[in-house]
Amino acid sequence: xxxxxxxxxxxxxxxxxxxxxxxxxxxxxxxxxxxxxxxxxxxxxxxxxxxxxxxxxxxxxxxxxxxxxxxxxxxxxxxxxxxxxxxxxxxxxxxxxxxxxxxxxxxxxxxxxxxxxxxxxxxxxxxxxxxxxxxxxxxxxxxxxxxxxxxxxxxxxxxxxxxxxxxxxxxxxxxxxxxxxxxxxxxxxxxxxxxxxxxxxxxxxxxxxxxxxxxxxxxxxxxxxxxxxxxxxxxxxxxxxxxxxxxxxxxxxxxxxxxxxxxxxxxxxxxxxxxxxxxxxxxxxxxxxxxxxxxxxxxxxxxxxxxxxxxxx
Amino acid sequence: xxxxxxxxxxxxxxxxxxxxxxxxxxxxxxxxxxxxxxxxxxxxxxxxxxxxxxxxxxxxxxxxxxxxxxxxxxxxxxxxxxxxxxxxxxxxxxxxxxxxxxxxxxxxxxxxxxxxxxxxxxxxxxxxxxxxxxxxxxxxxxxxxxxxxxxxxxxxxxxxxxxxxxxxxxxxxxxxxxxxxxxxxxxxxxxxxxxxxxxxxxxxxxxxxxxxxxxxxxxxxxxxxxxxxxxxxxxxxxxxxxxxxxxxxxxxxxxxxxxxxxxxxxxxxxxxxxxxxxxxxxxxxxxxxxxxxxxxxxxxxxxxxxxxxxxxxxxxxxxxxxxxxxxxxxxxxxxxxxxxxxxxxxxxxxxxxxxxxxxxxxxxxxxxxxxxxxxxxxxxxxxxxxxxxxxxxxxxxxxxxxxxxxxxxxxxxxxxxxxxxxxxxxxxxxxxxxxxxxxxxxxxxxxxxxxxxxxxxxxxxxxxxxxxxxxxxxxxxxxxxxxxxxxxxxxxxxxxxxxxxxxxxxxxxxxxxxxxxxxxxxxxxxxxxxxxxxxxxxxxx
Numbered sequence: 036x037x038x039x040x041x042x043x044x045x046x047x048x049x050x051x052x053x054x055x056x057x058x059x060x061x062x063x064x065x066x067x068x069x070x071x072x073x074x075x076x077x078x079x080x081x082x083x084x085x086x087x088x089x090x091x092x093x094x095x096x097x098x099x100x101x102x103x104x105x106x107x108x109x110x111x112x113x114x115x116x117x118x119x120x121x122x123x124x125x126x127x128x129x130x131x132x133x134x135x136x137x138x139x140x141x142x143x144x145x146x147x148x149x150x151x152x153x154x155x156x157x158x159x160x161x162x163x164x165x166x167x168x169x170x171x172x173x174x175x176x177x178x179x180x181x182x183x184x185x186x187x188x189x190x191x192x193x194x195x196x197x198x199x200x201x202x203x204x205x206x207x208x209x210x211x212x213x214x215x216x217x218x219x220x221x222x223x224x225x226x227x228x229x230x231x232x233x234x235x236x237x238x239x240x241x242x243x244x245x246x247x248x249x250x251x252x253x254x255x256x257x258x259x260x261x262x263x264x265x266x267x268x269x270x271x272x273x274x275x276x277x278x279x280x281x282x283x284x285x286x287x288x289x290x291x292x293x294x295x296x297x298x299x300x301x302x303x304x305x306x307x308x309x310x311x312x313x314x315x316x317x318x319x320x321x322x323x324x325x326x327x328x329x330x331x332x333x334x335x336x337x338x339x340x341x342x343x344x345x346x347x348x
Numbered sequence: 349x350x351x352x353x354x355x356x357x358x359x360x361x362x363x364x365x366x367x368x369x370x371x372x373x374x375x376x377x378x379x380x381x382x383x384x385x386x387x388x389x390x391x392x393x394x395x396x397x398x399x400x401x402x403x404x405x406x407x408x409x410x411x412x413x414x415x416x417x418x419x420x421x422x423x424x425x426x427x428x429x430x431x432x433x434x435x436x437x438x439x440x441x442x443x444x445x446x447x448x449x450x451x452x453x454x455x456x457x458x459x460x461x462x463x464x465x466x467x468x469x470x471x472x473x474x475x476x477x478x479x480x481x482x483x484x485x486x487x488x489x490x491x492x493x494x495x496x497x498x499x500x501x502x503x504x505x506x507x508x509x510x511x512x513x514x515x516x517x518x519x520x521x522x523x524x525x526x527x528x529x530x531x532x533x534x535x536x537x538x539x540x541x542x543x544x545x546x547x548x549x550x551x552x553x554x555x556x557x558x559x560x561x562x563x564x565x566x567x568x569x570x571x572x573x574x575x576x577x578x579x580x581x582x583x584x585x586x587x588x589x590x591x592x593x594x595x596x597x598x599x600x601x602x603x604x605x606x607x608x609x610x611x612x613x614x615x616x617x618x619x620x621x622x623x624x625x626x627x628x629x630x631x632x633x634x635x636x637x638x639x640x641x642x643x644x645x646x647x648x649x650x651x652x653x654x655x656x657x658x659x660x661x662x663x664x665x666x667x668x669x670x671x672x673x674x675x676x677x678x679x680x681x682x683x684x685x686x687x688x689x690x691x692x693x694x695x696x697x698x699x700x701x702x703x704x705x706x707x708x709x710x711x712x713x714x715x716x717x718x719x720x721x722x723x724x725x726x727x728x729x730x731x732x733x734x735x736x737x738x739x740x741x742x743x744x745x746x747x748x749x750x751x752x753x754x755x756x757x758x759x760x761x762x763x764x765x766x767x768x769x770x771x772x773x774x775x776x777x778x779x780x781x782x783x784x785x786x787x788x789x790x791x792x793x794x795x796x797x798x799x800x801x802x803x804x805x806x807x808x809x810x811x812x813x814x815x816x817x818x819x820x821x822x823x824x825x826x827x828x829x830x831x832x833x834x835x836x837x838x839x840x841x842x843x844x845x846x847x848x849x850x851x852x853x854x855x856x857x858x859x860x861x862x863x864x865x866x867x868x869x870x871x872x873x874x875x876x877x878x879x880x881x882x883x884x885x886x887x888x889x
Binding site: 065067068071072073075076077078079080081082083084085088089120121122131132187190191194195198201202203204205289290291292294298299302306307 | 399402403408409410411414483484486487542543559560561562563585586587588589591592595596598599601765766767768770771774786794798801803804878
């Protein structure tokens with residue numbers, strides 16, 4: 036078990052190396068260099084003298100591979116460098132913004148779980164019933180509507196017209212509602228369908244038949260047995276989506292002026308702020324791997340058959 | 349078995365509750381603070397800005413925002429309407445005969461927000477830290493020419509240059525880097541380029557509270573030496589998305605939206621048409637220009653460039669695309685800048701016939717059955733590069749494409765990223781490009797300097813001008829002039845020649861827009877493009 040976890044965590048290293056190489060490589064392929072982008076954003080004329088000075092400051096006058104290796108070596112010592120734009124340590128900038136992003140992500144997960152578990156379960160239990168039809172419409176809607184548009188629509192109706200929630204910002208729970216619902220809707224769409232399919236599948240299993248012949252109450256069969264097993268694919272989906280959730284916050288944070296990490300990352304891309312981009316890539320890669328790992332562990336916990344299979348191999 | 353299941357259930361529930369409660373706890377904590385700050389201030393003006401105001405350091409660029417820096421820090425000289433330079437922190441100044449020595453007499457009643465006195469020593473200290481980092485500020489002409497800075501006595505400061513440079517006074521009006529930080533703001537080693545200890549300025553506003561990416565609150569400096577602002581506080585909410593800014597304004601969460609690109613022209617028009625808000629439009633701050641690269645064979649002849657100028661209906665285009673919020677430009681620099689009035693340029697109107705005959709004369713002929721003119725087997729096909737994030741540039745590019753097609757010119761248009769646009773311009777990899785000058789208080793000398801220096805695109809673009817060397821010589825001469833009349837003559841001659849030969853085509857004058865709630869009064873745009881507009885503004889209760 037311990038070696039298994041360790042092995043999975045170690046797999047972050049190659050993933051990270053490849054991801055950073057790709058992202059920094061792509062930035063270098065683009066015709067714009069970060070020094071130039073800095074001066075554009077500063078509204079000053081890019082004289083050759085200033086450009087040369089900034090390039091030197093950013094270390095861009097070194098060959099690409101050397102720059103890359105240097106930055107990776109530093110990251111290994113947990114030094115993410117200095118942001119080109121703000122002149123402050125990247126790590127400070129990032130840790131300042133991460134709590135807001137986590138708050139938003141957790142908010143949307145909570146909403147997604149609270150809505151999709153009962154909805155998906157009931158839709159599966161009463162196939163083609165009213166709830167099933169409703170869940171189908173909601174899923175189509177949630178899966179196909181782009182979140183930035185949905186965000187504007189929510190702001191327009193619930194904030195400008197009905198004055199229920201503030202338009203933008205962070206602070207109270209009211210601020211959290213619209214952005215997290217916007218972020219949660221695609222998740223709800225997916226999990227509801229996943230759970231419904233899985234409930235339907237499980238209801239065909241022999242154990243349900245046995246339980247029925249044993250005279251166990253239908254409610255108990257469904258709630259205690261079917262749901263417990265049927266929820267497993269949904270948890271996998273949830274874990275796989277943690278990374279996606281982080282990237283999904285980018286748009287939602289911009290629309291709702293949520294002062295999080297995603298919005299900061301977008302600005303870093305426009306400014307070609309390479310240290311910030313590398314830090315984001317590392318965090319995103321780690322999140323994908325760690326969340327998958329956590330999901331596997333939770334799966335083993337809920338359905339011990341999985342770990343038994345693991346042990347047999 | 350059942351026990352194990354139960355304990356697992358309890359554990360999962362417990363984790364769930366924990367997550368939920370942390371989440372809610374985090375929210376309620378901050379909610380108290382928010383509601384408290386809301387109640388005690390009704391004389392507060394709330395605005396939105398796309399980016400965080402950044403560090404309040406007068407001597408750095410990114411990510412600090414110009415308008416915010418100008419609220420806290422002040423210049424020696426201020427730039428006013430029509431390019432007039434008025435005393436600000438300097439009461440008066442003298443310039444020596446040879447134009448090299450500038451002596452400033454400082455105001456005696458000025459105090460920094462921490463109560464310390466503003467004097468010649470602190471002026472010198474600020475200049476010295478700026479000069480320590482002179483490379484980064486070298487875009488500002490006079491910085492490179494400073495030979496000596498001296499504090500003569502308590503209220504007299506002297507600047508000695510290595511050579512005469514007339515724009516010095518004008519350049520002292522810029523927002524950064526030549527504004528003044530109080531003693532308490534300097535770090536131990538005196539180098540402000542890495543940061544300041546606290547934002548102590550002499551300006552009408554003091555930064556009271558700042559949460560990066562969320563908001564900044566400025567309070568009125570009650571001991572301000574000049575006219576005291578009418579509102580007590582200014583809250584700057586950071587809203588990166590343009591549509592969200594408009595929605596927040598419509599809801600009444602914002603009192604004012606102003607600035608370039610802070611609100612789109614479409615939204616501005618739509619909000620204005622409701623009649624629920626007040627609007628205001630500034631004097632021209634810059635000119636939108638087309639730069640034609642004369643190194644390109646098709647554009648090397650003056651007649652072709654003029655034909656292109658004759659060949660589009662400028663007035664209709666500007667009016668139609670900007671709904672009248674910009675105005676047709678006949679000069680490459682707005683005429684409300686210093687030395688730019690009364691430049692006697694050749695007037696060029698919309699005249700398709702003339703355009704066609706000019707092209708014929710230049711040898712670009714339209715053969716039967718073809719749509720594009722040709723000369724020596726080459727077709728008259730050119731490319732226009734525009735900033736894809738700027739809808740006005742894009743629509744103008746499309747208009748030009750169809751207008752010029754009518755005179756037999758094939759225009760390909762290509763949208764690029766802003767930084768990409770600047771880079772391609774610098775590297776001379778363009779046929780036609782959109783550009784706009786820097787505006788007040790930088791022009792006209794900065795614009796000429798850009799034309800004269802290599803590596804900005806202009807110098808290369810005007811390569812086919814027969815009098816290029818003469819022009820460059822004249823441009824180099826202007827800043828050194830000490831005689832007003834001679835200076836004006838030089839400017840008139842340079843600007844006329846540059847424009848008449850058609851490599852730079854003026855399109856429209858860019859203006860700033862502002863929209864505000866009905867209870868906001870006395871809003872005026874500052875003459876300096878980068879300065880804040882908050883001093884006279886008030887809110888009716």
